[in-house]
Amino acid sequence: MAILRIRYETGEPEQVLEFDPSQAPFQHDGLPGSLLDIMLARGVPLEHACGGNCACTTCHVIVKSGMAHLSENTEEEDDLLDKAPGLTPTSRLGCQAVMSEGEVTILIPRYTINQQVG
Numbered sequence: 485m486a487i488l489r490i491r492y493e494t495g496e497p498e499q500v501l502e503f504d505p506s507q508a509p510f511q512h513d514g515l516p517g518s519l520l521d522i523m524l525a526r527g528v529p530l531e532h533a534c535g536g537n538c539a540c541t542t543c544h545v546i547v548k549s550g551m552a553h554l555s556e557n558t559e560e561e562d563d564l565l566d567k568a569p570g571l572t573p574t575s576r577l578g579c580q581a582v583m584s585e586g587e588v589t590i591l592i593p594r595y596t597i598n599q600q601v602g
């Protein structure tokens with residue numbers, strides 16, 4: 485089993501999801517086994533304006549620990565992340581970061597491009 489801890493910059497309570505990575509994909513948005521895939525399947529919302537196709541930045545998350553348990557960033561992901569508000573050295577796109585094992589903690593930023601425009 486793997487564990488995904490989700491914290492919120494807005495102060496909402498932490499969520500802890502336990503799952504079996506070998507069962508991915510869990511639903512249809514984002515890469516199989518991605519943070520987005522895991523969260524949506526458990527009813528934990530994460531914005532995904534482009535449907536998890538690496539074409540927006542609304543699924544921006546900040547990895548607080550466990551980066552080694554996530555897939556490597558692709559150049560495409562890094563190019564998009566450059567446009568994300570509040571970019572940090574450990575920022576990832578939830579639809580592209582695939583979790584294979586272990587424990588990962590992420591922080592959901594307060595703002596995404598969608599929320600800033602709206």
Ligand code: FES
Nearest residue numbers: 534536540543579
């Ligand atoms: S949902 Fe659009 S880039 Fe992840």
